[in-house]
Amino acid sequence: MKSYFSELFRGAWSLILGLKVTIKAMFSPIVTCQYPREKLEITPNYRGHIDLVKFADTGTHKCISCGSCMRECPSDCIVVEGEKREGVKGKVCVVFNLDFTKCSLCGACVEVCPTKTLDYSNDYELAGYERANFHFDLLKRVEERE
Amino acid sequence: MSMDIEVLEDSSHHRYVLNMGPQHPSTHGVLRVLLELEGEYAMHLLPVLGYGHRCHEKIAEFKPAKSFMPNTARMDYLGALIYNHGFAQLLEKAVGIEVPERAEYIRVITSELNRIQSHLLWYGAYLLDLGAFTPIMYAFDDREHILDILEDVTGSRLTYCYFRVGGVSKDIDEKFVTKTRAFIDRLRSRYSLYETLVNGNVILENRLNDVGDLNPHTCNRYGITGPLLRGTGVAYDIRRAEPYSIYSQFDFEIPTATKGDCMASFMVRFRELEQSLRIIEQALDGLPEGPVMAAKVPKKLNIPAGDYNSSVESPRGELSFYLVSDGTDVPYRLKVRTPSYSNLSVVPEMCQGMLISDVVSAMGALDLVIPEIDR
Numbered sequence: 001m002k003s004y005f006s007e008l009f010r011g012a013w014s015l016i017l018g019l020k021v022t023i024k025a026m027f028s029p030i031v032t033c034q035y036p037r038e039k040l041e042i043t044p045n046y047r048g049h050i051d052l053v054k055f056a057d058t059g060t061h062k063c064i065s066c067g068s069c070m071r072e073c074p075s076d077c078i079v080v081e082g083e084k085r086e087g088v089k090g091k092v093c094v095v096f097n098l099d100f101t102k103c104s105l106c107g108a109c110v111e112v113c114p115t116k117t118l119d120y121s122n123d124y125e126l127a128g129y130e131r132a133n134f135h136f137d138l139l140k141r142v143e144e145r146e
Numbered sequence: 147m148s149m150d151i152e153v154l155e156d157s158s159h160h161r162y163v164l165n166m167g168p169q170h171p172s173t174h175g176v177l178r179v180l181l182e183l184e185g186e187y188a189m190h191l192l193p194v195l196g197y198g199h200r201c202h203e204k205i206a207e208f209k210p211a212k213s214f215m216p217n218t219a220r221m222d223y224l225g226a227l228i229y230n231h232g233f234a235q236l237l238e239k240a241v242g243i244e245v246p247e248r249a250e251y252i253r254v255i256t257s258e259l260n261r262i263q264s265h266l267l268w269y270g271a272y273l274l275d276l277g278a279f280t281p282i283m284y285a286f287d288d289r290e291h292i293l294d295i296l297e298d299v300t301g302s303r304l305t306y307c308y309f310r311v312g313g314v315s316k317d318i319d320e321k322f323v324t325k326t327r328a329f330i331d332r333l334r335s336r337y338s339l340y341e342t343l344v345n346g347n348v349i350l351e352n353r354l355n356d357v358g359d360l361n362p363h364t365c366n367r368y369g370i371t372g373p374l375l376r377g378t379g380v381a382y383d384i385r386r387a388e389p390y391s392i393y394s395q396f397d398f399e400i401p402t403a404t405k406g407d408c409m410a411s412f413m414v415r416f417r418e419l420e421q422s423l424r425i426i427e428q429a430l431d432g433l434p435e436g437p438v439m440a441a442k443v444p445k446k447l448n449i450p451a452g453d454y455n456s457s458v459e460s461p462r463g464e465l466s467f468y469l470v471s472d473g474t475d476v477p478y479r480l481k482v483r484t485p486s487y488s489n490l491s492v493v494p495e496m497c498q499g500m501l502i503s504d505v506v507s508a509m510g511a512l513d514l515v516i517p518e519i520d521r
Binding site: 022047105120 | 213215216217280284294301307315316346347349
């Protein structure tokens with residue numbers, strides 16, 4: 001009988017101690033970020049989908065359509081095509097498509113790029129109604145970017 | 147599977163079969179458990195796998211070995227870096243690449259952060275299964291700090307692909323070190339909070355004590371490793387039993403308990419948080435300068451013919467990669483021994499005759515990650 005009451009008391013006391021913790025937390029500063037009304041700043045090192053870098057000196061990307069990224073990609077989600085043009089040294093990139101539905105963000109393409117023209121974007125708010133929303137034309141994106 | 151249900155149904159008139167999962171909150175993913183019940187007692191259990199099977203091992207046979215790195219992170223989404231570690235180590239062993247010392251230190255620091263993150267999520271989710279909603283909020287608050295630290299260096303928050311054959315993809319900076327040190331102090335100051343709020347709680351004690359008893363012999367038969375095995379009193383941890391990377395240089399304990407019930411593995415995991423912090427602290431103190439990638443990593447990684455194995459300690463137990471090569475850069479066969487698969491196999495024996503609510507306690511203590519079971 002005695003042990004029954006001491007157990008009961010011990011149990012009740014453990015619950016009261018727990019409540020003390022939660023009540024204390026009620027008066028501590030709020031840590032929740034009310035997304036999307038407020039947004040946290042994400043790190044510049046964040047790995048979003050890849051994008052072509054716009055270099056300040058040339059005003060465009062430096063893709064030489066060597067196809068290294070295409071070969072290195074474990075998921076085959078990059079398509080690069082280039083063509084020879086008269087008066088231009090090397091190949092000119094005419095197609096650079098990324099199928100982001102298949103990308104696993106490993107970063108192999110960015111690391112292998114010889115001209116450092118590939119980089120991660122900081123896009124994290126990606127949502128769409130169909131798969132085609134995630135098929136990016138990177139050449140178009142680099143032209144539209146300021 | 148329909149035949150199994152018929153057999154179960156025929157075995158007794160009073161008994162009935164209930165499906166737990168594949169979309170049950172306490173199975174943490176797509177695990178289905180067939181329960182044969184008598185009243186509220188589970189007389190027979192049958193885990194049904196395969197809902198999340200993605201043929202990872204088969205995929206490995208079709209592309210160059212180093213391209214498999216992102217897949218390893220998808221197997222165990224809570225211990226992605228540790229899976230990275232195991233696989234990178236396997237290829238380094240096979241090809242004979244020396245990893246720079248700084249890279250090894252970074253690997254250990256980030257792996258241990260990953261382990262703490264996994265334990266904190268388990269801690270919150272397990273208590274959620276048991277009906278306590280509050281602790282997950284505290285655990286996630288702490289876990290968020292780790293995710294921020296790791297996001298800054300790896301670029302992702304969950305399925306990291308950070309390790310490379312021969313090192314890591316990005317060096318850590320002063321900011322990383324300061325933030326990690328701040329996190330160590332923060333988590334240490336939170337122990338007393340967790341202890342009063344959760345560990346001393348009478349309801350938790352009653353739900354976990356003497357539930358899901360295991361003993362070293364049963365663990366041996368089923369190949370159970372990790373905190374469950376340590377909860378039965380066997381101090382087996384790959385980091386100590388078969389030290390890989392630079393773990394032999396650090397001073398840390400292997401927490402064990404003796405009872406082998408859910409409370410034992412619960413306390414083992416909780417105490418492992420502190421040991422991981424100790425390893426991180428020592429690694430940060432001794433962090434050497436230097437490169438983070440080996441100087442000569444061939445572009446095409448031809449693996450000499452033969453078979454190779456590498457084991458690491460994942461938050462759930464022993465993880466092994468076993469690779470058979472025929473001399474090309476594409477593996478002939480890659481076998482992944484994941485801890486959760488073996489740990490799950492004990493469920494039919496361990497949970498026999500339990501109340502349904504105790505089945506939830508016992509299965510939660512296994513810390514199952516379903517994509518790792520199915521791969």
